[in-house]
Amino acid sequence: MAGKKASPLVGIVMGSPSDLPTMELATGVLAEFGVAHEVVVASAHRSPERAANYAKTARRRGVQVIIAGAGGGAHLAGVLASHLTIPVIGVPMQTDALGGMDSLLSTVQMPSGIPVATVAIGGAGAKNAALLAIEILALSDEGLSKKLTAYRKKLAKKVESASASLSSREN
Amino acid sequence: MAGKKASPLVGIVMGSPSDLPTMELATGVLAEFGVAHEVVVASAHRSPERAANYAKTARRRGVQVIIAGAGGGAHLAGVLASHLTIPVIGVPMQTDALGGMDSLLSTVQMPSGIPVATVAIGGAGAKNAALLAIEILALSDEGLSKKLTAYRKKLAKKVESASASLSSREN
Amino acid sequence: MAGKKASPLVGIVMGSPSDLPTMELATGVLAEFGVAHEVVVASAHRSPERAANYAKTARRRGVQVIIAGAGGGAHLAGVLASHLTIPVIGVPMQTDALGGMDSLLSTVQMPSGIPVATVAIGGAGAKNAALLAIEILALSDEGLSKKLTAYRKKLAKKVESASASLSSREN
Amino acid sequence: MAGKKASPLVGIVMGSPSDLPTMELATGVLAEFGVAHEVVVASAHRSPERAANYAKTARRRGVQVIIAGAGGGAHLAGVLASHLTIPVIGVPMQTDALGGMDSLLSTVQMPSGIPVATVAIGGAGAKNAALLAIEILALSDEGLSKKLTAYRKKLAKKVESASASLSSREN
Amino acid sequence: MAGKKASPLVGIVMGSPSDLPTMELATGVLAEFGVAHEVVVASAHRSPERAANYAKTARRRGVQVIIAGAGGGAHLAGVLASHLTIPVIGVPMQTDALGGMDSLLSTVQMPSGIPVATVAIGGAGAKNAALLAIEILALSDEGLSKKLTAYRKKLAKKVESASASLSSREN
Amino acid sequence: MAGKKASPLVGIVMGSPSDLPTMELATGVLAEFGVAHEVVVASAHRSPERAANYAKTARRRGVQVIIAGAGGGAHLAGVLASHLTIPVIGVPMQTDALGGMDSLLSTVQMPSGIPVATVAIGGAGAKNAALLAIEILALSDEGLSKKLTAYRKKLAKKVESASASLSSREN
């Protein structure tokens, strides 16, 4: 499995290697925050044993949050969640035919009993999945919590400078 | 598991006992055609081991076709199919919030490699799932094949008499 | 604010008192797991200051996870999340006109930077929001973690007995 | 803030600088009608204080109508409206995944009590937002009202000449 | 035409008398704010001359804002707007078959040049249409403006007491 | 086949006797206009020969326009049209699960070459199907044409009286 040296806290699972460009937006954020993570491909349908095994061994390896990206009839997050009691975050991939509405509904409409924390379709969702994982980890990691606050300030600053540069351009 | 005396040829699996009223439309058709079947509840999410075990042992018990009914983020048919190379038919349940669009997309939008034969949302789908299973079994069962032909004739007859009674009522 | 004696770990916020019947499915689960929580009404639109204040003071009061239920153009979870770096879980309410598709898209399609952990529309979502909050808290609470494992076993058992009673009824 | 010399009557707010190409269709119309306006970036989620402050100070600065453009879970118009009793016009941005259906529902499905005047998705909406703002301002500005009447005549003329040039081409 | 003694400032038009129960939520708000209004039935399709005449004479009679409620292929607001340069607010009616998605898209997706200020589907939309009309009128009516501020405070208060009564009930 | 004494000019075909309550809104209009018609049940799927035969013999019997009502995967109008070069009008039935969106798309999205004149989902569509058939027949029947003009005047009158009774009630 792909990972940083430290024992991974976040496991990123994708149903297909074609999901990588989107999911790298999640790994990018985790790297930026210095959160150890691993990246694996494990299809709920083409490799069900692998997916189940990944889920069953994740916690043992120290993983605390799972991020699962899948598209179409996106069962991956739900299938992982069925084997786990740690938080599973689902990222619905954008799809050609239906834009990702299929991925979104397959991921979010989980039956009562087994939650999946679903984020937005596509890239914004992948980024936010990483941030959500960090928010969860930060509950017991003061350092991460401070980084999050700083990150938010930076976001607000960027909005401000975008507005300022707009203003100067117009005048 | 619920079953007829004979070794079951069709396995009907539903994600929740609340799907029973719909799925009984499938068992009714199978009974009408004299096709041995078993009925089980096995949630892909709440009882993943049970669902996987059901799938893995089905063929050994003589099951030739699976019918899986589930609603919402309906992963059941796909999860069973991931463990099986016999045909799996998915029945998307009607749902309160989205009418069953969520069940339909979750069931039908399977990734390349693992097919699920999806039928209509709700009761018509459950009936047709049974008929599709029978069509599959009839390929190597002349008796069933004849019953199917007779069934179709009966359907056409019913349309004709409905039309006739309409006509007589109008005159 | 409505609350248990202990300092609340989970804050349940709803946009309107009419969301209460749904959100009580969340409080029920939290109570079952013995997780201290508070319940407040705070509309993102009708009482923006109240909503912002709630968000800004939540952490200080010990709240670790927020569950926000809202319907239609459901901005509540996003607005709370904009003021918070603890996890915010959004429950999209079912709606008369569009079934809850409006609530779902308003809640889940958050822009990059501010995550909302979205669960299913309506009652199943409310229950799962509570379970997700518990999964998050359980990362640093061994007792809760054990309760979750027990809960999952109970779910699987229920599926098994439902199947068994089906079977006995059929025979 | 970006603006014309005169005290701005219309405030154009966008959630992200990437919305600028669309929102410039609004500023273009306002400029054409000689209506003083200001353009700012203020995200409801990434810069909630900035958005709230903008709303709270807008009227004081003479702003009479707000135009807010945002995409996805588009909360901006609703969040601004929650702090304001002057008309807020929402422009739902077109989005990659869902075409803008998410932006539209998030913007228009406001709860009872806090209206947002929603226009069409994307560029046509941005233009019409400016025209709607001008219609509102024209209620107490005879000059603007005449310009609107002239603008409408020009629109009708354009249709006529398009039809005529079609006709001549065909003959 | 149905109206208060004073010259009407708001004209409420509905495509069919069956829209009345919804549109009375608008007249109720206008009455509460003491805004003179008239209520007429004028179908864009069944009585096109009547609809056009209403639009063409509205301003002359002192009407400053139009509220148009219609369902299905809801053309009424757009047809009125094509004859008017005062603000037209469209209320999409909830519909049996498609929930009001048809009414919403027909009303909001106006082509560039002719704006319709669209509000939410059904009752919440009707109420907000009246409030939006009042916001527009209040730009040049200090008294109305104060009433709006008071109304908003009352809304916020109601949220607060709902929360308080929830809290006391729980304890 | 159900019919009036005169040779039928309009053939009303429905896929199932359960469509009758809706389709009787069409026969009601035809009767009101004195247009001879016949009513038959002929499913495109359950009785394909019957449907094809109906289409192939319709013109010979004097039928000039076909109205076909069907729901779900509504193929009836398209199947009839494939055998006919007289106008075929499709009425999409309202459906439980998807409201009739399935019926609508199945009926209207015909491939280039074989048109189906599609009307609104459900009852309004059935009525309008009859009126459209009458408009077509009226092109060569002056009497029908006058009745249509009178019918439209009556519609406009009804709108006017509805408005008047509203007005008197309010005053």
Next chain:
Amino acid sequence: MAGKKASPLVGIVMGSPSDLPTMELATGVLAEFGVAHEVVVASAHRSPERAANYAKTARRRGVQVIIAGAGGGAHLAGVLASHLTIPVIGVPMQTDALGGMDSLLSTVQMPSGIPVATVAIGGAGAKNAALLAIEILALSDEGLSKKLTAYRKKLAKKVESASASLSSREN
């Protein structure tokens, strides 16, 4: 108005000159069948008088069927139909944001009383609108009727040769 020398039997109206590439698929079919027609631009919203006048004078000029193409909140066909008792065929344009779902629902969901014969979204719809107009005219024009039969035979032949060339390529 654009037209052939003979008095036009079909009037093609489009809401915007940008609809021309699609609507030329309709004029192409009419030309192929030798049906005299005229082509005009007349927006229901930007040029309401022009649209109404076109409708009111069409019949007088000999027009027997109207084809109206419009996109988005597509009111054109309905507005023309409100002034006419000859058949009006609506072609919903494909749109950027919502694919044409907005155009389709705005065109097809007409209220009871005023029918619009709606065809498929975009180019297939434009072609079929022309064929539907020809089917209507052919009811009283034996020559056209024969051409339609020939056209259908040609369609079937094309399918056959496509199949044959496929077959030879494979072998």
Next chain:
Amino acid sequence: MAGKKASPLVGIVMGSPSDLPTMELATGVLAEFGVAHEVVVASAHRSPERAANYAKTARRRGVQVIIAGAGGGAHLAGVLASHLTIPVIGVPMQTDALGGMDSLLSTVQMPSGIPVATVAIGGAGAKNAALLAIEILALSDEGLSKKLTAYRKKLAKKVESASASLSSREN
């Protein structure tokens, strides 16, 4: 008809030659498994006799499973199924305007009595249609059954190596 030397077991029918690039994904899989098949073009609408004849003679020629690909108002699979009691698999084509939602609903929402086994929209569906056909044939063909098991193992392997190469790249 396009075919391999051996009597075809699977009949692939497409509504238009433009569906070929998608449907070749199905023929590719069948060829890979050595399953004799034939490929024909037969439109349900443009060549109804041809489609009916194909269906009626298929079984006689030894065909055991039909795969039908069509787009838009996709009636082909249903029309073939109405004449057949062997399994018919429907592949909904992706479409420009609505992404394939129209094809999907037209194909899957079959009325009770006549099943169509529907797979995913577009290429993944075409591939899975072939695999589903093979699963059906494999019920009475031990060799095919073994090939299917091998195919699944290969799929799982591919997932594993994709994951491994990801891992090595990251390290």
